[in-house]
């Protein structure tokens with residue numbers, strides 16, 4: 001069946017499933033966006049789309065997602081919940097604990113939106129690989145991979161999953177027909193920058209990591225554009241709570257460390273670090289230390305494959 005037929009069929013099914021207010025958590029990712037657009041076609045403004053800004057999004061991401069979802073005609077509410085996330089993450093540095101706190105707070109925020117919208121239905125962008133038994137993949141064992149959109153089973157809502165039987169390529173085809181701009185953004189973990197800021201999760205340190213990630217993205221994309229490298233599968237920076245001595249002019253400074261990570265991979269289950277030319281790395285290092293002067297004075301490049309490393313540092 002072609003994508004337009006799949007869409008028509010999914011919309012008809014949604015019309016028969018939903019007869020009252022519904023809510024969906026939209027991250028701007030392809031699955032939740034396609035699910036939201038289908039539900040919007042079926043029930044219009046009875047669908048409330050909620051985008052939760054946790055404070056750990058990439059640079060400009062919230063604005064870009066807001067623009068895209070609004071242009072698609074969705075009834076969108078952007079909730080800035082960053083204050084709450086930072087407060088609950090105070091003193092939390094253990095990666096799994098972080099994921100747990102973020103997942104829980106996301107659910108609390110979403111529940112409040114559900115109550116205020118009076119929603120009876122919850123639309124989710126679950127696709128087939130999300131629920132089909134994977135036979136206990138490595139990712140489950142190593143990290144809990146908390147998807148910020150992953151909501152508990154005990155919510156008092158009727159769950160509707162229009163993409164449940166579909167695979168990623170079918171969802172991509174539907175997105176193309178629905179004029180959903182294909183994001184060329186690389187994979188990004190559900191907990192966002194929170195798992196790239198090692199140590200204390202303060203606003204200032206998160207901002208430094210956000211800036212460093214943006215620089216890595218810009219420089220590697222420019223290098224790929226110029227034909228110097230093949231664009232890695234994933235590329236970013238993490239901020240390490242390791243201080244070292246440096247110099248700025250005549251002054252001795254004591255600053256933190258940024259690690260740059262770029263990997264080649266097919267599905268994230270295993271990865272090889274990307275070989276990036278030194279002059280590209282040099283440019284990244286200079287830009288990061290100039291932009292984050294006073295905070296970061298050392299930049300290192302991670303040359304660990306997965307295994308034994310993971311792609312993210314947490």
Ligand code: XMP
Nearest residue numbers: 145146147187188189190191268310311312
């Ligand atoms: P790791 O670091 O385990 O990551 O090698 C493999 C891929 O998964 C992403 N990742 C996550 N995605 N929630 C997610 O939705 C998470 O908690 C999470 N942790 C890691 C990671 O960015 C990489 O693409």
